[in-house]
Amino acid sequence: MSAAAQMPQAVHRFVTHRRTVTEADIVAFVNVVGLHEPFFIDMEYIKANMSEEHRSRFAPGPFVISLGMGLVAPIVIGIIEKVLAGKDAGPFGGMTGLEARIKAAVFPGDTLHVEGEAWARDKTSRGYRLVDLRHVVKNQRNEVAADFTETLLFTPKKA
Numbered sequence: 395m396s397a398a399a400q401m402p403q404a405v406h407r408f409v410t411h412r413r414t415v416t417e418a419d420i421v422a423f424v425n426v427v428g429l430h431e432p433f434f435i436d437m438e439y440i441k442a443n444m445s446e447e448h449r450s451r452f453a454p455g456p457f458v459i460s461l462g463m464g465l466v467a468p469i470v471i472g473i474i475e476k477v478l479a480g481k482d483a484g485p486f487g488g489m490t491g492l493e494a495r496i497k498a499a500v501f502p503g504d505t506l507h508v509e510g511e512a513w514a515r516d517k518t519s520r521g522y523r524l525v526d527l528r529h530v531v532k533n534q535r536n537e538v539a540a541d542f543t544e545t546l547l548f549t550p551k552k553a
Contacts, residue, residue: 409508415502423454447499453500458496459529477514486546486548489547495541495542500539524545529542
């Protein structure tokens with residue numbers, strides 16, 4: 395069952411600020427993570443082999459996901475505090491999962507923001523608390539570029 399199918403009634407919704415993607419952003423990301431595939435580094439290959447709308451530089455899917463997480467980063471603590479208010483949860487233990495779908499291409503000049511929602515799951519049998527953060531990354535035309543949910547783990551409180 396997907397994280398979205400497990401969403402309870404207590405959901406916190408949020409919207410982030412916007413950020414315009416530049417060609418330098420895409421090139422830097424591709425180089426940092428080593429995505430040296432012709433789709434991202436060889437403009438002549440792109441022009442000769444890609445469909446018309448993709449005959450210019452575009453962002454890899456992991457870039458769109460990373461940017462979506464980055465847009466949420468300045469407000470994530472407040473989101474988590476609201477979702478966990480009144481719930482038994484210990485310290486942050488890391489991200490345990492990511493379920494993602496890329497829905498549309500992102501090009502330099504696109505301005506993205508995230509419309510999201512967060513919820514806490516019931517405690518596990520071992521006392522862990524999971525929090526799901528759904529990110530719907532949208533461009534300036536309100537088209538969905540990516541839809542993904544990351545699952546965060548909170549360890550049991552110490553007695």
